[in-house]
Amino acid sequence: MTKPHVIIIGAGFTGVATAHDLALRGCEVTVVERGDLCNGTSGRTHGLLHSGGRYAVKDKESAVECIDENMILRKIVPQVIEPNGGLFIALDESDLAYAEQFIESCQECHIPLEELKPSQALKLEPNINPNVLVAFTIPDGTFDPLRLALAFAGTAKHYGAKFHTFTEVESLLTDGAGNIKGIKALNRASGRSEEMRADVVVNATGAWAGHITAMAGLDAPVKPTPGIMVAYNQRFVQRAINRLNAPGDGDIVLPQRRMAVVGTTSFDAEDVDYIPVVDDQIKLMLERGSELIPAIRSAKPRGIFMAARPLVGGGSGRSIARTFKCYDHKETHNVDGLVTITGGKATTLRAMAEKTADVVCAKLTITTSCVTKETPLLSYRSYYTTPN
Amino acid sequence: MAETWKITLRVYRQKENQESHFDDFQMDVNPDEYVLDAVERAWAFHDRSICFRHACHHSTCGACGMRVNGVEKLTCITSIRDVTHNGATLKVEPLRNFPVVSDLAVDMGSFYRKMEAVGARPVLPVTEAEIENPPSKWDPDDSQYLRLSDCLECGLCMSACPIMATTPEYLGPAPLAAAQDQGLRRKPELLSIVDCEDGVWRCHSAFECTAVCPSFVDPGRRIMNLRTQVVDIKLRKLFGKA
Numbered sequence: 327m328t329k330p331h332v333i334i335i336g337a338g339f340t341g342v343a344t345a346h347d348l349a350l351r352g353c354e355v356t357v358v359e360r361g362d363l364c365n366g367t368s369g370r371t372h373g374l375l376h377s378g379g380r381y382a383v384k385d386k387e388s389a390v391e392c393i394d395e396n397m398i399l400r401k402i403v404p405q406v407i408e409p410n411g412g413l414f415i416a417l418d419e420s421d422l423a424y425a426e427q428f429i430e431s432c433q434e435c436h437i438p439l440e441e442l443k444p445s446q447a448l449k450l451e452p453n454i455n456p457n458v459l460v461a462f463t464i465p466d467g468t469f470d471p472l473r474l475a476l477a478f479a480g481t482a483k484h485y486g487a488k489f490h491t492f493t494e495v496e497s498l499l500t501d502g503a504g505n506i507k508g509i510k511a512l513n514r515a516s517g518r519s520e521e522m523r524a525d526v527v528v529n530a531t532g533a534w535a536g537h538i539t540a541m542a543g544l545d546a547p548v549k550p551t552p553g554i555m556v557a558y559n560q561r562f563v564q565r566a567i568n569r570l571n572a573p574g575d576g577d578i579v580l581p582q583r584r585m586a587v588v589g590t591t592s593f594d595a596e597d598v599d600y601i602p603v604v605d606d607q608i609k610l611m612l613e614r615g616s617e618l619i620p621a622i623r624s625a626k627p628r629g630i631f632m633a634a635r636p637l638v639g640g641g642s643g644r645s646i647a648r649t650f651k652c653y654d655h656k657e658t659h660n661v662d663g664l665v666t667i668t669g670g671k672a673t674t675l676r677a678m679a680e681k682t683a684d685v686v687c688a689k690l691t692i693t694t695s696c697v698t699k700e701t702p703l704l705s706y707r708s709y710y711t712t713p714n
Numbered sequence: 715m716a717e718t719w720k721i722t723l724r725v726y727r728q729k730e731n732q733e734s735h736f737d738d739f740q741m742d743v744n745p746d747e748y749v750l751d752a753v754e755r756a757w758a759f760h761d762r763s764i765c766f767r768h769a770c771h772h773s774t775c776g777a778c779g780m781r782v783n784g785v786e787k788l789t790c791i792t793s794i795r796d797v798t799h800n801g802a803t804l805k806v807e808p809l810r811n812f813p814v815v816s817d818l819a820v821d822m823g824s825f826y827r828k829m830e831a832v833g834a835r836p837v838l839p840v841t842e843a844e845i846e847n848p849p850s851k852w853d854p855d856d857s858q859y860l861r862l863s864d865c866l867e868c869g870l871c872m873s874a875c876p877i878m879a880t881t882p883e884y885l886g887p888a889p890l891a892a893a894q895d896q897g898l899r900r901k902p903e904l905l906s907i908v909d910c911e912d913g914v915w916r917c918h919s920a921f922e923c924t925a926v927c928p929s930f931v932d933p934g935r936r937i938m939n940l941r942t943q944v945v946d947i948k949l950r951k952l953f954g955k956a
Contacts, residue, residue, distance in 0.1 A: 361765075361766075361767075361768075362767040362768075362769075362777065362819060363769065364769040364770075364775070364777075365767070365768055365769060368769075369768065369769025369770050369771070369775060369777070370769070370770060370771050373770075373774070404837065405836045405837060406836065406837075406862075407837070407860075408837070408859075408860055408861050408862055409860060410859045410860065410861075468862075470770075470774055470775065470836075470862055471769060471774070471775060472769040472770060472774075472775035472776075472777055473775070473836065492765045492815070492819065494762075514762075514763055515729065515730055515765055515815055515816035515819075516729065516730040516731075516816075517729055517730070517763070555772065557772035557773070557774075561845075564840065564859045564861075581861070582774055582862065583773075583774055583861065583862050583863075583864060583866075583929070584846075584864065584929075584930065585772065585774070587772065599758045600754060600755055600758035600759070603747070603751075605716060628772065628773060628791050629748070629770075629771055629772030629773055629790055629791045630748075630772075631770075631771035631772055631790070706836070707826040707827075707829060707830045707867075708830075710822060710823045710826040711823060711826055711827050
């Protein structure tokens with residue numbers, strides 16, 4: 327019996343994690359990506375391995391997803407993680423007023439936290455604002471975005487998945503009744519177009535999901551929401567430093583290698599192929615970041631970049647939930663053969679893949695269950711060292 | 715109001731089985747933007763067939779290495795102001811010593827196989843990291859903190875090394891630096907990998923690797939140190955003190 331063939335469009339976090347999950351469940355998997363791995367939103371993530379603390383008060387579903395997946399990623403892919411935890415710090419009365427609901431919400435979402443006096447917080451992280459009023463430790467972390475994706479992709483390759491990078495989807499193949507039967511894609515390295523047939527096509531293009539669904543004449547529920555990140559040339563801290571308050575602009579500083587990355591903002595955009603950097607937002611990151619770590623004022627920006635979150639559901643910007651949605655277009659639009667996964671966060675990539683693979687496997691009547699929670703990933707270098 | 719420069723972005727082009735050539739793109743740029751921004755803009759607004767690699771845009775992933783006006787650069791942190799001037803040309807080419815996949819994108823598989831062979835550490839305790847201004851004495855608790863190692867595995871050193879150009883079998887700067895980082899006394903199995911014709915003795919001390927490294931690894935110095943480690947171990951063996 328031949329294996330069912332699944333084409334995944336997009337080699338960002340969702341695409342590579344879904345390739346890994348479906349390859350482990352016995353599917354023949356082909357991933358197509360118009361650039362190289364992680365050239366869109368995934369590569370340009372802040373790199374925060376969320377504990378869920380940021381979402382605990384307003385968006386419990388996302389917060390629980392984050393803490394659960396945080397713990398799983400620490401086990402299966404420690405090679406890409408700085409697992410040093412995080413601090414939420416209060417600097418004014420408004421922050422202090424937020425503390426009570428923060429503690430309650432974290433407890434409800436089983437996010438372990440510990441309260442620190444200012445002196446204890448400053449002993450752990452001497453470079454945070456000395457006017458800290460109270461601080462809480464939570465299990466945040468930092469990850470290397472490309473290596474996180476490479477570890478999933480390399481392991482997927484080991485289990486037989488094939489990757490076609492620099493390959494851009496031009497159209498979807500249909501059966502005449504509107505159902506999706508594959509893709510026609512342009513190999514940008516050779517200039518040749520090729521048709522590929524599949525039992526199911528997964529649209530894992532994140533902020534670009536609407537481009538693919540439009541090829542099937544369908545609307546996508548995604549709202550690209552860019553934000554800025556500024557990486558400064560000194561590290562300052564070992565932990566992720568968060569402002570103890572409702573999520574806002576520039577309220578996280580993240581250590582990564584020898585840098586500190588301050589983020590972010592949130593605004594709506596339509597076309598996100600190229601998002602220009604806005605000077606005002608750079609200034610805002612300096613202002614807000616230096617409230618958390620005053621010495622950032624003496625540091626130099628090393629890299630400044632924009633990334634477009636793929637948010638789902640109604641509302642705008644920060645009011646949109648950070649959870650993810652997987653759509654079988656057979657159910658939503660009576661178009662068979664196409665599944666769209668979008669929304670979510672880097673931290674929840676494995677869970678997004680599990681949900682998507684569940685939907686795909688149900689369509690293909692595959693009963694194998696998901697084992698990615700327990701499967702340690704191979705070296706991220708395996709993506710390059712495993713033949714395609 | 716941001717400053718605007720007019721530049722000619724000259725991009726190396728090579729598609730499968732075709733002759734290579736350069737394409738010129740006339741662009742208005744903010745000189746404080748990065749070279750990678752100009753390349754991405756050329757792709758977004760001028761020519762969708764340009765292939766290049768990029769991911770993090772802040773020097774943590776090592777994907778966007780290119781030769782910029784002949785010198786290896788991590789293009790996401792190289793500001794246009796630092797490498798050209800108003801009215802001038804900005805030439806971008808793929809890294810050397812790797813097969814070109816398409817245009818500016820190269821296949822670095824051979825490099826990653828070498829990094830894997832020496833077991834390069836992706837993450838290490840902060841107490842073992844070579845950092846600027848380390849404390850005079852680490853708190854014992856600090857050994858629990860881990861950080862991603864400085865080496866981004868971007869391949870700039872492998873492209874700049876004059877020996878790599880003549881001897882593809884040479885282990886190369888980043889893999890030798892990764893061996894030095896672990897230490898031969900801690901990892902004795904590395905001795906035979908680095909103490910050979912294509913290992914630590916092949917280096918001619920050009921220090922091009924150190925000159926282009928965007929991430930403070932200083933492979934040249936580490937290779938010199940690795941040589942002393944090799945000699946030390948061999949002398950100890952000679953005198954029965956291994």
